[in-house]
Amino acid sequence: MPENRLEPTSHPLYDQSATFRMARRQLEQCAAAIDLHPDVLKRMAIPKRAMVVSVPVRRDDGKIETFAGFRVQHSLTSGPSKGGLRYHPMVDLGEVAALAMWMSWKCAIMNLPFSGAKGGIAVDPSALSLGEKERLTRRFTEEVLSIIGPRMDVMAPDMGTDEQTMAWMMDTYSMKVGYACPEIVTGKPVEIGGIVGRREATGRGVVMTAMAALEDLKIRPETATAVVQGFGNVGSVTCQELVKRGVKVLAVGDKTGAVLNKKGLDIEALIAHVTKGLPLNKFTGSEELDPQELLTQQCTLAVPAAMERVIDDKNAPKLKCRVLAEGANGPTTPAADAIIQNSDIYVIPDVLCNAGGVTVSYFEWVQDLQQYFWTEKQVNEKLEEQMLGAFHRVRGLARERKFAHRTAALVLGVQKVAREMERRGLYP
Numbered sequence: 001m002p003e004n005r006l007e008p009t010s011h012p013l014y015d016q017s018a019t020f021r022m023a024r025r026q027l028e029q030c031a032a033a034i035d036l037h038p039d040v041l042k043r044m045a046i047p048k049r050a051m052v053v054s055v056p057v058r059r060d061d062g063k064i065e066t067f068a069g070f071r072v073q074h075s076l077t078s079g080p081s082k083g084g085l086r087y088h089p090m091v092d093l094g095e096v097a098a099l100a101m102w103m104s105w106k107c108a109i110m111n112l113p114f115s116g117a118k119g120g121i122a123v124d125p126s127a128l129s130l131g132e133k134e135r136l137t138r139r140f141t142e143e144v145l146s147i148i149g150p151r152m153d154v155m156a157p158d159m160g161t162d163e164q165t166m167a168w169m170m171d172t173y174s175m176k177v178g179y180a181c182p183e184i185v186t187g188k189p190v191e192i193g194g195i196v197g198r199r200e201a202t203g204r205g206v207v208m209t210a211m212a213a214l215e216d217l218k219i220r221p222e223t224a225t226a227v228v229q230g231f232g233n234v235g236s237v238t239c240q241e242l243v244k245r246g247v248k249v250l251a252v253g254d255k256t257g258a259v260l261n262k263k264g265l266d267i268e269a270l271i272a273h274v275t276k277g278l279p280l281n282k283f284t285g286s287e288e289l290d291p292q293e294l295l296t297q298q299c300t301l302a303v304p305a306a307m308e309r310v311i312d313d314k315n316a317p318k319l320k321c322r323v324l325a326e327g328a329n330g331p332t333t334p335a336a337d338a339i340i341q342n343s344d345i346y347v348i349p350d351v352l353c354n355a356g357g358v359t360v361s362y363f364e365w366v367q368d369l370q371q372y373f374w375t376e377k378q379v380n381e382k383l384e385e386q387m388l389g390a391f392h393r394v395r396g397l398a399r400e401r402k403f404a405h406r407t408a409a410l411v412l413g414v415q416k417v418a419r420e421m422e423r424r425g426l427y428p
Contacts (some may be wrong), residue, residue: 011046017094019308023101025334030410033403040418044104047097048115049073053143055121057136060129067123067136071144073153074100074116077420080151081117082107082358084158085165087136091120095308102329103358105413106351109390112362115417117153119144125160137165141172148173150183150369156361157187159232163199167192183368186361195364196376198357201383203237203305205356206327208387209348210301211245213323216395217346222246225299227321229253230306231270231280234327234354238303239267251289251297254306257281258289260297296320304331305354311336319345326350341404349406351413352394359386 014020024045031041053069070093073081083103096118104116121140125133147153157166166185170192173184182193190196197204214221224247228235231254239249248264256279259265266285273283281288295302295311296318304310305327311319316336324340325348326332332340332347340347360383367373374382398408 013050014046014094014097017092017098019330020094020098020101022309022330022333023098026406026410027101027414029334030407030414033401033407034411034415036414036418037422040421043421044075044101044414044417047072047074047100048076049147050093050097051144051147052093053140055136055140055143057132057139059132067121069119069121069140069143070096071119071147071153072097072100072117073147074104074118075417076115076152077424078104078107078115078417079113080115080149081153082112082114082156082361083117083119084156084357085119085121085140085161085169086158087121087123087125087133087160087165089122089124091122096120098308099329102351104417105410106355106358108413108416109351109394109409110355110359110362110386111390111416112358114154114358114362117155118158119155120158123160133165134168137161137168138172141169142176145173145176148184150181150365154183154361154365155185156357157233162233163187163189163194166194183365186364188364193364193368195360195367195373195379197379197383198360198364199233200237200241201360201379202234202327202354202357204241204380205359205383205387206234206238206303206305206325206353207241207245208356208384209353209391210242210303210323210325212388212391213325213346213348214300217322219300219322220246224248224301225250225264226301226303227251227294227297227299228303228305228327229258229294229310230304230328231274232306234357235303235305236267236271236274238305238327239265240271242301243267247301250299251294252280253289253291253294254280258291258294259283259286260289261286301325304328307331309333311340313339316340319343321345323348326353329354337404337406347405348391349394349409352390352405352409355390356383356387359383 099118107114188194251260302321308330313335316339
């Protein structure tokens with residue numbers, strides 16, 4: 001088998017990011033496992049298109065501040081590029097490129113007619129007023145107008161953005177084209193073409209795959225315990241859905257800290273506490289926990305649902321979970337992966353585990369194009385069908401080829417995109 005190395009396709013702009021180097025390393029390992037043609041590998045290793053823009057915004061005090069904005073389209077082979085838009089101070093080009101690459105594999109694993117993309121603005125959204133956020137969003141939309149469109153690139157919410165962000169984007173784009181165009185973004189408010197169940201979709205998808213893993217391991221949910229890192233949209237919904245199925249959530253953490261209750265946290269009370277703007281680590285009915293010890297608690301399910309690269313070679317040997325359900329993108333480094341593969345931990349990789357969001361975004365896009373809408377029951381049934389179908393495809397390939405689950409998932413995604421590239425050929 002020839003060795004497929006990625007050094008010739010490295011890029012000085014992207015390679016400054018540890019997250020992009022990690023995504024590229026995963027692709028390299030996948031390519032070696034399936035003997036991917038080097039020419040196809042070179043095309044996959046570097047994003048198809050990247051746009052870096054300056055986003056000037058007039059602050060409420062009248063001063064103008066300029067932020068860096070990014071939109072990366074990893075591929076346009078499989079259909080319109082699809083991916084979220086995040087607002088976070090640490091956003092950079094390499095991180096966005098890595099997330100776009102993972103989105104390509106995620107869409108392929110789920111058999112969605114999308115290619116991968118991602119966007120971001122290097123800004124702390126909590127430091128902006130509502131009006132400043134609106135001006136930031138509208139100006140960014142204007143700056144990337146030439147590369148977005150319902151058949152070109154469709155954005156969605158991500159870290160630091162929400163339904164309102166997407167509403168502003170939709171309105172800005174619609175004003176430019178001269179008619180209402182809800183299909184330009186997904187994750188919008190239901191009132192303007194959004195889909196019921198989209199906000200909960202990622203967390204629900206995490207729990208659907210986690211329940212499938214417990215069934216595979218013959219563990220009853222009512223005997224299971226969980227810890228969840230992250231209590232934003234994904235983490236909070238994951239906790240709610242786990243509790244509905246009888247799982248006891250022992251510990252939760254966010255950027256303010258972490259809390260633990262060995263008898264099980266009252267998740268609805270915790271959500272009400274955080275919704276009031278109170279720090280999570282001051283929640284009564286629990287004890288404060290060192291955030292560094294959150295994911296290493298003894299539990300059945302550990303769910304990283306926050307940032308990338310939180311499980312590394314230092315804390316991976318300390319994991320005491322039976323199932324690692326990756327609700328976040330890229331939470332486990334390759335060095336940690338090598339350690340986990342020598343344990344009995346059952347990994348549900350991110351490109352499968354958190355694919356519920358993009359799957360329901362696809363449903364929303366289809367409904368907007370057709371102007372025909374489904375009930376939340378129909379949406380959830382279709383989501384479960386898609387998530388479990390993908391879960392069993394990944395599990396089946398892992399067993400057949402003796403692959404780790406992450407390798408199996410990446411192989412399914414990479415092979416699908418590779419076949420499409422080979423079929424379409426290279427223009428001109």
